Amino acid sequence: MKLTPSQMAWRAAQDIADGAYVNLGIGFPEMVAKFQPPGREAIFHTENGILGFGEAPAAGTEDWDLINAGKKAVTLKPGTAFFHHADSFAMVRGGHLDVAILGAYEVAETGDLANWSTGPKGVPAVGGAMDLVHGARQVAVLTDHVTKDGKPKLVQRCSLPLTGVGCVTRIYSSLAVIDVSLGRFVLREKLAELTLEGLQALTGATLHLDGPVADLTVSEL
Amino acid sequence: MKLTPSQMAWRAAQDIADGAYVNLGIGFPEMVAKFQPPGREAIFHTENGILGFGEAPAAGTEDWDLINAGKKAVTLKPGTAFFHHADSFAMVRGGHLDVAILGAYEVAETGDLANWSTGPKGVPAVGGAMDLVHGARQVAVLTDHVTKDGKPKLVQRCSLPLTGVGCVTRIYSSLAVIDVSLGRFVLREKLAELTLEGLQALTGATLHLDGPVADLTVSEL
Amino acid sequence: MDKTLPDLATAVAGIDDGMTVMIGGFGGSGAPIELVHALIDRFLATGHPKDLTVVNNNAGNGHVGLAALIEAGMVRKLICSFPRSADPVVFTEAYRAGAIELELVPQGTLAERIRAGGAGIPAFYTPTSFGTDLAQGKPVEEFEGRPYVQERWLKADVALVKAHLGDRLGNLTYRMAGRNFNPLMCMAAAQTIVQVSHIVEPGGIDPEAVVTPGIFVQGVVEVASPAQEEDLNRAGAVYPEAAA
């Protein structure tokens, strides 16, 4: 009774307007590109200097100079542009992206995001995430609602090192769609088979209501 | 008994090494490009985004998208590169130029330069001069030794608004070649027909000697 | 996605009183004269926009383009590095009459402030202008034993830009030294309106040769044979002609 990563990606893709400039984080968020609704064409940005690239090439036809930030091969499309890293992050930091969709270890009701360090034991790696949380008009998170151990990933305050303060505006979880607004989680959609109480029990901070909560409906995929 | 602007430009050109990256200020300094010694090829930079341009085109063949900072038409050469203004001034400010040669209203023995404003009455115009005095390894001035009224342009302290503090390293005047070193004018060359006392009388600060003073010899042109 | 616009009048329709407008070009090279003239047409027809703050390297030359914009009385303030030209009479008279405010900025600082505006960098330090009148009132900080002046970003409501090729996604190339401030201004404005000599299909510009990626552009209008300010001035042109 939870969405698969593909289903989360599908749901996130429904909110992306035609012509939007979008950066998709490494991992599950990358899948959002596959689920653009018919008739809409978002333009995808990758930190390593490509705007408007196409989908993955067939295996064996990769060109390893044509990769995305996750080091996966992509393809050219008519209108693709290349640029260097400083121009790429001018796009990010300068507020030119409409949407960034990132993974998360934890998201707080304050909008704080933790997604780069699991603490002092691991090798820390931040990449472009700290830049992406500033600049994009909409910073969304795509994440399982709870950890593998069943602990809430949506919390009052992050316990892990922060990626950004007060930056997340929307969460696409495996159970719900939640806006982050004025320091509160505002529930917009939840799986129909889940009660509000059931969802609250899996969430580390209070879920507020602001108007009706829709059913989170996703096709099988 | 003074050098013409062409002769000053010829003298300055003798000090430019093969392969040097050089920016020439608007006006008399622009003429330096014409007098490169045989076998040497400097690469000229202009603030408006060209590196390695060629000489002026024949009248009537100008392309007004191909101009220098003085808005004069130039030409392409094999190896010319175009770039935008931020990259152009990265070259300047980032210390990538070997030599900048500028005009002057006044130069002080401290190396201070005044060349952008004649005071509150005129319309001020600074252009790229304030950037050029920082960054180029050698900042030279090419100027008449005295004003049209016969007043010294080489002075103890500038009376006009400064372009830069302690930035000038060498002066090619209509009478002499003078280094600016440790807050002093050090005379290197003077016109043979001029006595040291005669030159000092036309100079607003003490001329120091550091080794022999050569004759400033320039062909007729 | 289609960012192409049908005509010049549509291209400048969204520019309102009091806006900050960046205008590309260095002297006449890369100057979007047709867009500027369309803006003057709008002002003559409607009385708007006025009280503009204009950012340009220069202050116009003769009686066309930016000079004509100033002459029409539309510009309250000019931010530029070099308000001199072969024929600067329009700006000079307005300035001496106190009819226009001038913020003089060193050219490299102007370029970097515009880039900073586009890149989300609110402030930076430069050696340029330290110890001069143009650094007055600005914070100074020492790094590695050398003093630097803090400069702030510069943004605009609208940028009017001239490019060479453009596609409907807004990807642009420029023509020689006509590039100058244009790519920077594309980055720094909320609305970037570009006149191009040729609109091409997406893919018609080599992805390696794109100078301004489309993300920085909101509108593209084709002006197939753009005028050069230098040619207009040599011919003694005045805009609008009726004012001659």
Next chain:
Amino acid sequence: MDKTLPDLATAVAGIDDGMTVMIGGFGGSGAPIELVHALIDRFLATGHPKDLTVVNNNAGNGHVGLAALIEAGMVRKLICSFPRSADPVVFTEAYRAGAIELELVPQGTLAERIRAGGAGIPAFYTPTSFGTDLAQGKPVEEFEGRPYVQERWLKADVALVKAHLGDRLGNLTYRMAGRNFNPLMCMAAAQTIVQVSHIVEPGGIDPEAVVTPGIFVQGVVEVASPAQEEDLNRAGAVYPEAAA
């Protein structure tokens, strides 16, 4: 003027112990593997250079290129944004053993610090990292009601860069997303050494298409068929082979 170099050994001959070396590339794309391997060859033959500070987006992958440089014990400190990869074992082991120092920098900040180094901007402000561990000890200033972190420029003694075309004046183009940090590193190093797939005559690169103008380049060496890190790793390559 001729900046071409006869071979890889000559290209890396000037790199000394303790230097800061920027190495271009994002993962394997645009990574100058042959220059890095030539540097390893020099170390194996002479014991130098060592104690290098290396600037790269990543920390190597597998046992070639930057990973091999670390494995050879030549790197004292790494400045990077993302020290993870498909096979990060070399860096991870060195890091866990305390054999290598890590300065972790957000990717956009890393790019901007390098550009600032090349552009003569000693410091700038960015929203990135505000309120996080990576902002610790850095000055914070508020502009227009929002807090920003002050970051400093980053320069190098040497940059090792991979480009596509290069001429003897040092003008360069890159290949697709192999561009990444390479043009920035060219600007920020006292000595920029570039491996190109093809050396062309001056004029062989369209002046409009030059990405790195020659002023930022000190040496160019041709490596006609450069290896791709991804291909080497899929083949299980180890450099030098004897170490396998």
